[in-house]
Each structure stands twice: as structure tokens, then as C-alpha cells.
Amino acid sequence: MKKYINAVVYGHDDANEILVDNGLIKGIGKNLGPADEIIDLEGKLVTAPYVDPHLHLDYVYTLSEMGRDGAGSGTLFEAIEMWPKFKENLTVDSVKKLAIKGIYDEVSKGVQHIRTHVDVTDPKFTGLKAMLELKEELKDKVEIQIVAFPQQGMYTYKGGRDLVEEALKMGADVVGGIPHYEPAREFGEQSVKDIVELALKYEKLIDVHCDETDDTHSRFVELLNALVLMEGYGEKTTASHTCSFGSADNSYAYRMIDLFKKSKINFVSCPTENAYLQGRQDTYPKRRGLTRVKEFMENNINVAFAQDSINDPWYPMGNGNMMNVLDNGIHLAQIMSPEEIEKDLDLISYNGARCLNIQDRYGLDVGKDDNFIVLNGDSPFDVIRNRAEVLASIRKGEYLFKQKPVDYDVKLDLGVKY
Numbered sequence: 001m002k003k004y005i006n007a008v009v010y011g012h013d014d015a016n017e018i019l020v021d022n023g024l025i026k027g028i029g030k031n032l033g034p035a036d037e038i039i040d041l042e043g044k045l046v047t048a049p050y051v052d053p054h055l056h057l058d059y060v061y062t063l064s065e066m067g068r069d070g071a072g073s074g075t076l077f078e079a080i081e082m083w084p085k086f087k088e089n090l091t092v093d094s095v096k097k098l099a100i101k102g103i104y105d106e107v108s109k110g111v112q113h114i115r116t117h118v119d120v121t122d123p124k125f126t127g128l129k130a131m132l133e134l135k136e137e138l139k140d141k142v143e144i145q146i147v148a149f150p151q152q153g154m155y156t157y158k159g160g161r162d163l164v165e166e167a168l169k170m171g172a173d174v175v176g177g178i179p180h181y182e183p184a185r186e187f188g189e190q191s192v193k194d195i196v197e198l199a200l201k202y203e204k205l206i207d208v209h210c211d212e213t214d215d216t217h218s219r220f221v222e223l224l225n226a227l228v229l230m231e232g233y234g235e236k237t238t239a240s241h242t243c244s245f246g247s248a249d250n251s252y253a254y255r256m257i258d259l260f261k262k263s264k265i266n267f268v269s270c271p272t273e274n275a276y277l278q279g280r281q282d283t284y285p286k287r288r289g290l291t292r293v294k295e296f297m298e299n300n301i302n303v304a305f306a307q308d309s310i311n312d313p314w315y316p317m318g319n320g321n322m323m324n325v326l327d328n329g330i331h332l333a334q335i336m337s338p339e340e341i342e343k344d345l346d347l348i349s350y351n352g353a354r355c356l357n358i359q360d361r362y363g364l365d366v367g368k369d370d371n372f373i374v375l376n377g378d379s380p381f382d383v384i385r386n387r388a389e390v391l392a393s394i395r396k397g398e399y400l401f402k403q404k405p406v407d408y409d410v411k412l413d414l415g416v417k418y
């Protein structure tokens with residue numbers, strides 16, 4: 001038995017101790033039983049590990065590899081056009097070499113669960129093979145879920161749909177798609193039908209790049225939601241991006257939000273990425289590029305934030321710091337009331353876990369996995385306002401890393417005291 005004392009435990013106002021044993025949480029409360037080892041957390045906030053529910057690990061650092069510091073005009077469609085020329089020369093080893101850098105970025109900042117979209121519009125499946133290997137090799141450090149993602153389309157890319165099916169047979173966990181990139185609305189709709197059909201056939205989760213455009217006529221989320229509602233498959237489904245829904249007419253949004261509540265579909269928003277990519281055809285006012293995060297939260301529709309890209313043709317920045325993603329997201333979505341701030345950390349932890357369908361073993365509760373992080377602050381408000389660093393990440397009772405807060409050689413002294 002091991003006991004963590006003097007902790008502020010996220011979601012447990014009356015507790016200051018966590019008792020763990022054999023990789024599981026055995027108790028959360030006060031004055032818990034004896035333990036072989038006691039660790040003093042010095043009043044810091046403990047929460048469940050960060051979850052990044054949407055990251056393109058086969059793309060990380062490829063922008064620098066292309067010898068570019070920026071990404072041209074900065075539109076989504078330009079980036080999709082840049083990608084095929086580069087991916088021709090990828091090897092399993094070259095993908096793994098860059099992906100491991102991205103994984104390190106994230107795990108070293110408190111992430112323990114990543115859902116990665118891997119491009120399978122490649123008959124050689126180079127990215128998928130690399131990620132299947134990494135998933136197995138790193139399973140003790142980080143849990144990786146793989147989406148079979150047809151970056152160039154199920155129909156825009158000839159045979160794309162069948163490549164997705166093959167990727168599922170090879171071991172991908174989740175069916176992906178990109179209906180707004182198909183060559184006509186009817187093909188986008190067909191791809192959404194294919195996605196749901198394949199998920200049901202192979203008993204896989206669903207995560208669709210859905211309506212990643214400001215075009216309010218892009219409404220594939222409506223069809224996706226209807227299909228999973230009718231199949232009772234909403235909780236296993238995620239609609240990523242849904243940027244166009246942020247531009248939708250209020251009367252349409254009102255109707256859809258009711259249907260989203262019925263299906264229990266999940267949403268992922270990528271605030272840094274979409275603030276950068278969207279609004280590119282706007283003059284002023286310029287749209288923010290985000291879906292209706294605030295309204296989803298108000299209606300108890302599950303929504304999580306994600307990094308999406310680290311230095312790839314779609315987005316030149318990104319460093320795996322989910323606190324940075326959260327900070328951007330709460331500004332862009334305007335979610336900073338006291339009640340909202342109490343729930344904002346969920347956007348990079350619990351809500352992502354629900355997208356990944358791991359809520360049965362994830363979180364700070366008795367019987368769940370002994371995985372958590374320690375933040376340099378003593379409340380959700382404190383850590384968010386200060387964009388606090390992660391001081392420790394603990395997985396199944398072992399430290400993935402541990403660090404001290406900054407220790408100054410010479411500390412700033414303003415010279416006056418009040």
C-alpha cells in the first residue's frame with residue numbers, strides 16, 4: 001500500500017489523501033488506513049491524467065522535415081494538397097522516429113492517453129504499421145488509440161473506403177472519415193454511411209473529421225448523429241472539429257443540440273488548430289473557427305479539447321501542452337464563469353476519456369487505475385490561471401516523471417513590502 005497525503009483531490013472536496021495498491025486506487029478521503037510508503041504532495045492539486053483525444057502522430061514534425069517554418073496560406077485544403085508528395089517517401093522507421101518526439105512532448109507534460117488519427121489512404125499502410133508498433137512498444141507509458149483515417153478521402157482517393165476497412169482488420173481501433181473533403185455532398189454522405197456500417201461490422205469506435213470548414217452548408221454531423229442515434233451508437237461516436245456548426249443558424253443549432261443530447265454523441269474541438277485554420281476566407285469580422293463548445297457544456301453534451309497537430313503542414317506550432325490548448329480554448333469559447341472554470345479541466349481530461357470510451361477505468365475514483373498527475377497549484381482556478389506545469393505523472397504506481405517547481409538562483413525582489 002502507498003498513500004499520497006496533503007493533496008487537493010480534483011472532484012473530491014472533502015479528501016486530502018489517496019491510497020493505492022497494485023495499480024489501483026483503493027481509497028480517497030481523509031485519515032485513510034496505514035501504508036508502507038507515504039508521499040507528501042504538499043498541498044498540490046491532483047487530477048486524472050491529461051487525455052489528448054485527437055492528434056496526428058504520423059504527421060508530427062513533418063513541416064520542419066519539409067524545410068518549412070510556416071505553412072503557406074494556412075488553409076486546411078492547401079495542407080491536404082501538400083501532404084501526398086511528402087508521404088511518398090515515408091518509411092515505418094522514419095514515421096516512428098518523428099512520432100516518438102510528439103509522444104514525448106505530450107507524455108512529458110502529463111498526457112497518458114492519446115487518440116491518434118493515422119492516414120490510411122496509402123496502400124502500403126506505412127503510418128499505420130509504425131503506429132501499431134509504437135502502440136505496443138509504449139503501452140506501459142501511454143495508451144494509444146488508433147483511428148483509421150482516410151486523409152485524402154474515401155472517394156476523393158480511389159479505393160479509400162476499402163483501405164479504411166483493411167486498416168480496421170490490421171488492428172486500428174476507430175473508424176475515421178473526412179466527409180467535407182469528398183468531391184460532392186453525396187459522396188460525403190456515402191462516406192458517413194460507410195463509417196457507421198464499418199464500425200458496426202467490426203465493433204469499432206467512430207471518430208470523424210466532420211465539417212472542418214466555415215461553410216454552413218457542410219452539415220455531415222447531422223447525418224452522422226442521425227445514424228448513430230438510430231443504432232444506439234452515440235456514446236461510441238465522436239464528431240471532431242464540427243467548425244461549421246459554430247457558424248450555423250441558431251434555429252438549426254437549437255434543433256441539432258436536442259438531437260445530440262438524445263444520441264449522446266461526443267465532440268472534440270481543437271481550439272489552437274481551428275483558430276489558425278478557419279476564417280481564412282473571411283474579411284472582418286473573422287470567425288473563431290470553433291464549434292459551439294459553450295453550448296455543448298451547458299447542455300451536458302460531452303466535448304473535449306485536443307492538440308490535433310504538432311508542427312505539420314496543417315499547423316506550424318503545437319508542443320503537446322494540453323494546458324496551452326485549454327488556455328486558448330477557454331478564451332475562444334468564453335468559458336470562464338466560476339461554474340465553468342470548475343469544469344474546464346474536464347475538457348483536457350475526463351471529457352476526452354469519454355470520447356475514448358475508457359471511463360470505466362479512468363479517473364480519480366476507488367477501483368480505477370492508479371494513474372494521475374500533480375499540478376503546480378492548489379485549485380482548478382489556480383492551475384488554469386497560471387497555466388501550471390505538471391510536477392509529476394504517475395502511472396500504475398510508478399513515476400513517469402517528477403520535477404520540482406522552478407528554483408531560482410536569484411529570486412526577484414521588488415524591494416518594498418505591504
Ligand code: FE2
Nearest residue numbers: 056117209308
Ligand atoms: Fe485532425
